[in-house]
Amino acid sequence: MTSPSFALTRQNLAQPVPTLWDVANIFEYATSRFAAIRESLDKSQVSRTPHYQERFVQHLVWEADRFVFPFINMYAINNTQPCLSEYLKQVVKMLTSWQMGALDNPSLFHKFSTHQFDTSGDLMVRYRNLWIHQYTWWKDRFDLMPFEVPNRLTMHEVIQLYRTHMQQTPAAHILLPEIRRRAVGPDPLLNNLRVIRDDLEDLGTKLKDWLTEKIKDGSTALEEMT
Incomplete structure (x- = not known):
């Protein structure tokens, strides 16, 4: 029992x-x-x-x-x-x-x-x-x-x-990236450092894509103006 x-x-x-x-x-x-x-x-x-x-x-x-x-x-x-x-x-x-x-x-x-x-x-x-x-x-x-x-x-x-x-x-809250979840291991600090690392990588990729798109839009607008 x-x-x-x-x-x-x-x-x-x-x-x-x-x-x-x-x-x-x-x-x-x-x-x-x-x-x-x-x-x-x-x-x-x-x-x-x-x-x-x-x-x-x-x-x-x-x-x-x-x-x-x-x-x-x-x-x-x-x-x-x-x-x-x-x-x-x-x-x-x-x-x-x-x-x-x-x-x-x-x-x-x-x-x-x-x-x-x-x-x-x-x-x-x-x-x-x-x-x-x-x-x-x-x-x-x-x-x-x-x-x-x-x-x-x-x-x-x-x-x-x-x-x-x-x-x-x-609606502004959708600007925040979704956070991936993982199984919890024996070392809580190491777990969270890995999550932070991956989330920063995702955020950097999204910001790069967003910046590339804005530069492309700006170039198109500049061509139309000239």
Whole structure:
């Protein structure tokens, strides 16, 4: 008979192992969530009482614990640098200061609610800032309700959330190349380096083809003008 602990181990091994590309997409998803929270807070007419601020911080920490910090740790384990948007970097910095005791709940709430993030010139602003999310606690009177968001999300659930998110992306998102998937080997860093190498080769080929086509179109137009 299979012991419960062994069955649990086999179940954990069956969980999907994300590539660093998956993690980068999850960070994009987290950026979209924090941006939506920030804009919703600007539009909210609810009185920002100490209780409201405390509950808000509780939910904000939940966001980071589900969609940010575990994956930053994954990068650290693989000895690689996480790719965070500028806005997400600022949010992580605030939350880290709170974790270390440099900020209390009111201070964190104030910094988050007053932080001005400039998205001008960002090609992917529309991609990041989407409003259809699951667990949109910020649209309700979360300060008056029990803390009902799940205490834990599996890797499979997080990946499905960002994939659903990506399906909402505007037409500009098709400019991003599709990423080839591979079986996971024993060395996660080597696996991801191979994926990055092949993806860069594909991107270089596509850019070369695109540039060749544009040069050809430009030459044709120049001949017609002369």
